[in-house]
Amino acid sequence: xxxxxxxxxxxxxxxxxxxxxxxxxxxxxxxxxxxxxxxxxxxxxxxxxxxxxxxxxxxxxxxxxxxxxxxxxxxxxxxxxxxxxxxxxxxxxxxxxxxxxxxxxxxxxxxxxxxxxxxxxxxxxxxxxxxxxxxxxxxxxxxxxxxxxxxxxxxxxxxxxxxxxxxxxxxxxxxxxxxxxxxxxxxxxxxxxxxxxxxxxxxxxxxxxxxxxxxxxxxxxxxxxxxxxxxxxxxxxxxxxxxxxxxxxxxxxxxxxxxxxxxxxx
Numbered sequence: 001x002x003x004x005x006x007x008x009x010x011x012x013x014x015x016x017x018x019x020x021x022x023x024x025x026x027x028x029x030x031x032x033x034x035x036x037x038x039x040x041x042x043x044x045x046x047x048x049x050x051x052x053x054x055x056x057x058x059x060x061x062x063x064x065x066x067x068x069x070x071x072x073x074x075x076x077x078x079x080x081x082x083x084x085x086x087x088x089x090x091x092x093x094x095x096x097x098x099x100x101x102x103x104x105x106x107x108x109x110x111x112x113x114x115x116x117x118x119x120x121x122x123x124x125x126x127x128x129x130x131x132x133x134x135x136x137x138x139x140x141x142x143x144x145x146x147x148x149x150x151x152x153x154x155x156x157x158x159x160x161x162x163x164x165x166x167x168x169x170x171x172x173x174x175x176x177x178x179x180x181x182x183x184x185x186x187x188x189x190x191x192x193x194x195x196x197x198x199x200x201x202x203x204x205x206x207x208x209x210x211x212x213x214x215x216x217x218x219x220x221x222x223x224x225x226x227x228x229x230x231x232x233x234x235x236x237x238x239x240x241x242x243x244x245x246x247x248x249x250x251x252x253x254x255x256x257x258x259x260x261x262x263x264x265x266x
Contacts (some may be wrong), residue, residue: 014074018103028107034207035133037126038115039174041167044140045149045187048226050115052190053136053201055212057245060109062101071116076100085118086163092122093127108113110207120170123177133181134205139171139259140187144233146245157241161248168255186259191228236265 040046050068054061062070071080074107082088104214107111117243119126120137127133142164149160179211183204190197194213202209213226242264249256249263256262 012064013105017252021103021106023106025102025107031107031110033107033132034111034205035130035207036111036113037119037130037133038113038138039120039123039135039136039171039182040115040117040138041120041140041145041164041171042117043145043152043220044138044167045190046115046117046138049136049190050113052211052213053111053113053208054225055210056111056210058109058207058210059111059113060106061113061115062104063115067115068115070101070114073100073104080116080118080181086121086166089121091125094125098130111205120167120174123174125181127179127181135174135182136201136204137171137174137182137184138187138190139168139184141230141234141261142168142249142256143237143242143245143264144187144230147233147236149203150241151236157237157244158248161245165248165252165255168252168259172255174257188228188230191226194226 002185005029007126036059038049038053039045040049047067050061053059054064061068063073066072071077079092101112101114104129123135127135142161145167146160146164147157149163150157155163171184174182183200198211198213199212246263246265253263
């Protein structure tokens, strides 16, 4: 009952937002916009990065609710948020999806931002369809990501480790895409080298010169200033979970090394 009530509230919010956006977007529809996509696996800091980018006066996110993913918007959700979304790399109807997202972006802002995790599987398709597009790709220590998958999804350590490896492989493919409109950063640098990352993002997209990283941000109902939570997450892994994860990660040590991640033993 409570979940149904929250869903009704979300749908009402989306309905009102679409109608508020409509008159403004009509007058600003001819503006030259930049499409900015966050390419990030789940539990790797993408919600945090979305909020940081959204501090810029030049950025409009297409979904400000929850984990802020465009794939959760009405009519798009039934296409992009299927149960098998990580198993099925089907071609999406990007014309339809773009048209729906345009109803939620604020055209008065130059940069139109989307964060949908499964987009890490579809960089080339998106790049072909969205003109003037840019991408910030994010990776995180796979042990910390695996802990998040286990805890938040009640998943097994085996599933979490295999999923983390799958995500790293997608990001390696995206890295090898070798386009100037793709910027790679790590969760660790985002937290530990904030000034360097802000400068890197500014050089990548000068319209993001006013982003702020010194505020409090919320993710998964937890609000704090930007801090590296990797060690705290990894310590939550039991010895047995770590053993199972390592048995899988050892087979993919080359992939971990590609992103400068190492095997961990307690």
